[in-house]
Amino acid sequence: MQEVKHNGITKYIYQRLLAFIGNPYGVAGLMGNLYAESGLRSDNLQNSFEQKLGMTDEEYTDAVTNGTYTKFANDGAGYGLAQWTNSARKQNLLGLSKAMGAAIDSVEMQIIFLILELQNYSLVWNVLTKTSSSYEASDAVLEHYEKPATITDSSRDNRRSFSVQYYQLYGSDEKIAYSNDESVMFAGVLKRGSRGADVRTLQQQLKRLGYAGGTLAVDGAYGEKTGAAVSEFQRDYHLYSDGKAGAVTQYVLRLQERDGSRYTVVIGNLDFTSAMELYHKYKDAIIREGHVDAKNSDFV
Numbered sequence: 001m002q003e004v005k006h007n008g009i010t011k012y013i014y015q016r017l018l019a020f021i022g023n024p025y026g027v028a029g030l031m032g033n034l035y036a037e038s039g040l041r042s043d044n045l046q047n048s049f050e051q052k053l054g055m056t057d058e059e060y061t062d063a064v065t066n067g068t069y070t071k072f073a074n075d076g077a078g079y080g081l082a083q084w085t086n087s088a089r090k091q092n093l094l095g096l097s098k099a100m101g102a103a104i105d106s107v108e109m110q111i112i113f114l115i116l117e118l119q120n121y122s123l124v125w126n127v128l129t130k131t132s133s134s135y136e137a138s139d140a141v142l143e144h145y146e147k148p149a150t151i152t153d154s155s156r157d158n159r160r161s162f163s164v165q166y167y168q169l170y171g172s173d174e175k176i177a178y179s180n181d182e183s184v185m186f187a188g189v190l191k192r193g194s195r196g197a198d199v200r201t202l203q204q205q206l207k208r209l210g211y212a213g214g215t216l217a218v219d220g221a222y223g224e225k226t227g228a229a230v231s232e233f234q235r236d237y238h239l240y241s242d243g244k245a246g247a248v249t250q251y252v253l254r255l256q257e258r259d260g261s262r263y264t265v266v267i268g269n270l271d272f273t274s275a276m277e278l279y280h281k282y283k284d285a286i287i288r289e290g291h292v293d294a295k296n297s298d299f300v
Contacts, residue, residue: 002158004032004165010040013081013107014170020115024171026128029137030118032163033146036155037083043105046078046085053077064094065103072104081110082146089117099252121145134171138163190245194222202226202245205253206233 004010010031017027031040038044043061050056053075055063060079063069072079073091084090093113094104102109118125127140138159142151190202200220207216211229227243234241234249245253 001161004035004162004169005039006166006169009107010166011170013040013111014166016108016111017115020111021128023129023131024167025131025134026137028134028167028171029131029139029163030128030141031166032134032138032159032161033141034081035162035166036159037078037146038081040081042081042107042110044078044080044083046083049075049077061103061105065097065105080105081107082114118145134163134167135160190222190250191243192222192224192227195220199226202230202250202253206230209233209253 013034014027014031017030018024021027021030034040041057043057045053045055045057045060050060053060055069060069060077064072072094073087076085076087078085079090080093084093093110096113096116097104097106097109100106100109100112118128121144124140124144128137131137131140139156142148142156142159148155190199197220199222200218202222203216203218203220203226206212206226206229207214207218211232212225216225216229230245230249231241231243233253234243
């Protein structure tokens with residue numbers, strides 16, 4: 001039996017996936033498949049393309065992140081935790097990295113992208129969140145998310161084995177579960193009728209950026225004018241415009257306040273705000289470079 005490798009990065013990935021999925025069996029089943037795809041390395045370039053493109057994992061990652069390599073979406077190379085290959089999916093991955101101000105190999109960015117994708121696979125998501133078997137979770141991800149052209153018995157068995165190992169490593173460790181730091185979380189979804197300090201912060205941000213003519217009242221009450229200002233902001237930044245300030249709207253608003261950059265957030269036809277409302281909150285302290293760096297881990 002091939003043993004999975006584990007370190008601080010793999011433990012961190014388990015913890016973040018558990019915060020979204022909430023079921024250790026489902027997380028282990030997903031991680032077993034990701035390990036089979038990429039070794040759980042977010043900077044993993046498909047091996048056959050290293051020679052074809054003449055670049056190492058690190059060189060490819062740096063070139064995509066700094067914009068000197070412009071064929072990322074269409075080069076056919078598998079990349080990242082899930083070895084994304086499809087051109088539309090890779091374009092969306094790149095778009096999210098830019099929206100979040102993150103490198104293309106950002107572990108947190110890729111986890112968020114993965115969760116957003118899985119939300120569109122209702123059968124897989126239902127299994128991941130409800131199963132009591134890492135085998136069942138592993139098979140669901142393989143058959144209905146990864147969906148390779150052929151599935152061999154050895155491939156299925158390997159992924160099941162990896163999944164069981166990750167459950168044994170992390171699934172029974174209560175110290176790993178749900179360690180969210182409230183001080184760095186987003187507010188829940190803010191919408192018409194919401195009141196309080198989070199609404200005041202939102203209004204202050206919108207007012208400083210000149211929305212509602214810069215005259216928006218900072219009163220902590222989410223009314224018609226606040227909703228209209230949020231809708232205008234969402235349209236300006238190509239977010240789903242519904243006048244509700246979910247996690248993505250709040251995050252892009254923070255980015256704009258911080259550095260004045262304009263980002264486009266588009267992931268297929270997904271209603272981005274509605275998808276993120278399912279999460280309510282997630283921490284952003286580790287999104288930027290410097291907190292988690294796959295290239296400096298001891299995973300080889």
